[in-house]
Amino acid sequence: MTNATLPAATANYGDVSYRGCGLLDRPGGGRFVYVETGGESVGLLPHRVKHSPTGMTWGYDGSGPADLARSLLIHALDTAARCVVCDGTNEVVHDSVTGTEVPARNGVASPRFSAPMRCTACDGGWAVRSSTYRQFQLDVVARLPESGWTLGRADVLAWLEQHGQKQRG
Ligand SMILES: [Zn+2]
Secondary structure: OOOOOOOHHHOOHHHEEEEEEOOOOOHHHOOOEEEEEOOEEEEEOOOOOOOOOOOOOOOOOOHHHHHHHHHHHHHHHHHHHEOOOOOOOOEEEEEOOOOEEEEHHHOOOOOOEOOOEEOOOOEOOEOOOHHHHHHHHHHOHHHOOOOEEEEEHHHHHHHHHHOOOOOOO
């Protein structure tokens, strides 16, 4: 499985759900969140680390919940979560011919391309903006019950639609 790409068997988006386990599984508040399809676990939700290296959690407003909010939105959006400017690499070069920024790996050493620089169009290669996942954190993740919960991928996408981030493709 590559970054943010769901297994082929889970192409039916409505069937994918996320289940948070109430147990405090790891030091620092990290808890397990499973990705399920048809009620069967297909693996753990990948932790897209930004605020909380020790893990993801929920039920209050903090860094662990911020990472859970971000990781849930990235997973739910699948390929649409990848920044199109840098192609998810977070590194671009300026193309002096087209006047645009292109993924750094396209910029073979040449007078045409600038030195690689950090992409300013995204957040670490992800198109999920911090204002969006912060709002999701407050609206949803901070309110998830301590004891455990299940969220449908369709519910996450519906929240995103309501809050202005559309799926591509
Ligand atoms: Zn980018």
